[in-house]
Amino acid sequence: MEEAIQKADTLIEAMGWIRQFRDKITVIKLGGSILDDQESLRHLLTDIIFMETVGMRPVVVHGGGKRITRAMEEAGIEPRFVHGRRYTDDETLKIVETKLAIETCNYLADELESLGGRAMTLNFESTNVLVGEKLELKDDHGDEVDLGHVGHVTQVDRQVIDNLCYAGQVPFIPSMCVTSGGQKLNVNADSAATAVAQALGAEKLMFLSDVPGVLQDKEDSDSLIHSLTEAKARDLIADGTIAEGMIPKVEACLETLERGVRKIHIIDGRLRHSLLLEIYTTRGVGTQITRV
DSSP, X not given: OHHHHHHHHHHHHHHHXXXXXXXXXXXXXXXXXXGGOHHHHHHHHHHHHXXXXXXXXXXXXXXOHHHXXXXXXXXXXXXXXXXTEEOBOHHHHHHHIXXXXXXXXXXXXXXXXXXTOOEEEOSTTSOOOEEEXXXXXXXXXXXXXXXXXXXXXXXXXXXXXXXXXXXXXXXXXXXXXXXXTSOEEEOOHHHHHHHHHHHHTOSEEEEEESSSSOBSSTTOGGGBOOEEEHHHHHHHHHTTSSOTTHHHHHHHHHHHHHTTOOEEEEEETTSTTXXXXXXXSSSOSSEEEEOO
């Protein structure tokens, strides 16, 4: 009986958050090692189905870097990264489209449906919703950096995504875009998720990571910072607490806040039911970043 009462208490705690976030869009960036961890992925997709069932509008934007790298190695192509982005020539672009935009996207949608949810792929085989341009970067000397077929999102077809969400389907969007001239481009998954969240006016953007969130001490997982304001996050970058690979992720979060998304979350996607614990409990399990 005590166990049953505890379960009821958990539901009561979740009720307030469920009512608050009903009909609100949450963009979930999925990628990294989670895609290769069957058990973690299954729990994650179950969380997404729960979110949709209780009235939230989850939208998944996914990468697939490790799958692309394996396919390139099998094809005898050595992966090359320039300024943190995968150099994408013609042959690499074909692999990215096959492994990311088609195989991984279809796989994720099929897995969600096998667990009882309703999914729709928004890729080049169905309906593309991301339009973009070639990404232009310059080095420290002001010279243009050649990234090949790498782009950034400039336009999102919000109507298609909204219609799917209100029909009770979960959209799965691969991190590729196409130019107005029809050229397909590889896009950084974090950047694509940010663009989608901004275009949809999302309530939340969830970055699923291999770390629990922002740590006060990167060597101590128990030093998790559960909540950060924009100002505090900038202070932690300045004093070195936020360092290395976490810096661009947090900076992307701050840019997204400035463009209208209310809350950004960085959570460990390998933790069982991390999405539900972050959204529907008072304390959460990751780091939440807000404007104030």
